[in-house]
Amino acid sequence: MNLFKKLFNLPTKEDAEIKKQEVKLSLDDLFVHNFVKKGGKFLYSINKQELISNFKKVIAENNWEDIHLLDTRLDFLFDKKSINVVSSYNEDTTILTSCEHLIAENGDILFSSNQLKSTRLKEFPQNFIVFATTSQLVKDTGQGLTGIKSKFKSSLPTNITSVKNYNINNNDDNFLNHGNNNSKNLYLLLLEDL
Numbered sequence: 462m463n464l465f466k467k468l469f470n471l472p473t474k475e476d477a478e479i480k481k482q483e484v485k486l487s488l489d490d491l492f493v494h495n496f497v498k499k500g501g502k503f504l505y506s507i508n509k510q511e512l513i514s515n516f517k518k519v520i521a522e523n524n525w526e527d528i529h530l531l532d533t534r535l536d537f538l539f540d541k542k543s544i545n546v547v548s549s550y551n552e553d554t555t556i557l558t559s560c561e562h563l564i565a566e567n568g569d570i571l572f573s574s575n576q577l578k579s580t581r582l583k584e585f586p587q588n589f590i591v592f593a594t595t596s597q598l599v600k601d602t603g604q605g606l607t608g609i610k611s612k613f614k615s616s617l618p619t620n621i622t623s624v625k626n627y628n629i630n631n632n633d634d635n636f637l638n639h640g641n642n643n644s645k646n647l648y649l650l651l652l653e654d655l
Contacts, residue, residue: 488565488598488599488600489565489595489598491565491566492563492564492565492568492598494568495565495566495567495568496563496568496627496649497568498568499568499625499626499627499628500626500627500628501568501627501647501649502627502647502648502649503648503649503650503651504518504519504648504649504650504651505651505653506650506651506652506653507652507653508652508653509537509652512538512592512650512652513537513538513539515650516538516539516590516650517539517543519590519648519650520539520544520555523555523588525544525555525588526544526545527544527545527546527547527550527553527554527555528544528545528546528547528554528555528556528557528590529546529547529548529549529550529554529555529556529557530546530557530558531556531557531558531559531576531577531578532557532558532559532576532592534559535557535558535559535592538557538592538650550585550586551586552586552587553586554586554588555586555588555589555590556585556586556588556589556590557590557592558572558576558577558589558590558591558592559576559591559592559593560572560576560591560592560593560597561573561575561576561597561605561608561609561618561621562597562598562599562604562605562608562609563593563597563598563599563649563651564599564600564601564602564605564623565598565599565600565601566600566601566602567601567602567625569602569623569624569625570591570593570623570624570647570649571602571605571609571621571622571623572620572621572622572623572624573609573618573619573620573621573622574618574619574620574621575613575618577620577622578620579619579620580620581620581622581643582622582624582643582645583643585645587629587644587645587646588645588646589624589645589646589647589648590647590648590650591647591648591649591650592650592652593649593650593651593652594651594652594653594654595651595652595653595654595655596654596655602623606621609621622643624643624644624645624647625643626643626644626645627644627645627646627647628644629644629645629646
């Protein structure tokens with residue numbers, strides 16, 4: 462019997478058990494795995510100098526000239542002489558913003574009206590650069606929403622949404638996402654702060 466299994470490469474019980482074993486990853490490893498699997502691009506930085514350098518590399522690599530800041534606190538990332546900061550955007554403009562949380566379970570990035578104001582995510586241009594810190598990593602969407610609720614007790618933000626796909630040419634066949642195509646060509650600048 463073993464000869465037939467080896468000859469025809471039939472799976473054994475041991476092979477099935479090995480495949481069933483779940484691999485436990487840390488939150489950051491799990492997020493990176495899921496984020497990259499969905500087509501996201503990220504650059505990890507251990508300090509602000511490295512973060513600024515990574516930002517410049519992303520801009521140069523893509524030949525982006527116009528940046529629209531959704532979060533004005535991020536203007537430390539660039540020299541205003543080297544890039545054109547625009548007050549309004551069109552389809553060729555790159556959006557620079559922060560986010561609420563990074564969802565490790567599925568590699569999504571959670572936003573709210575604190576970043577997007579009242580504009581729906583799919584109404585923004587395709588090119589996004591998102592700044593986040595490692596302390597924004599949470600296990601799942603429930604923890605992300607709980608984090609928002611505890612951080613903004615007096616006035617909860619609205620327009621809570623997430624980017625679920627980082628490949629603009631990939632159509633999601635999931636029925637639950639029908640009509641919610643918010644795919645973005647997204648770079649995540651992740652700063653270590655823990």
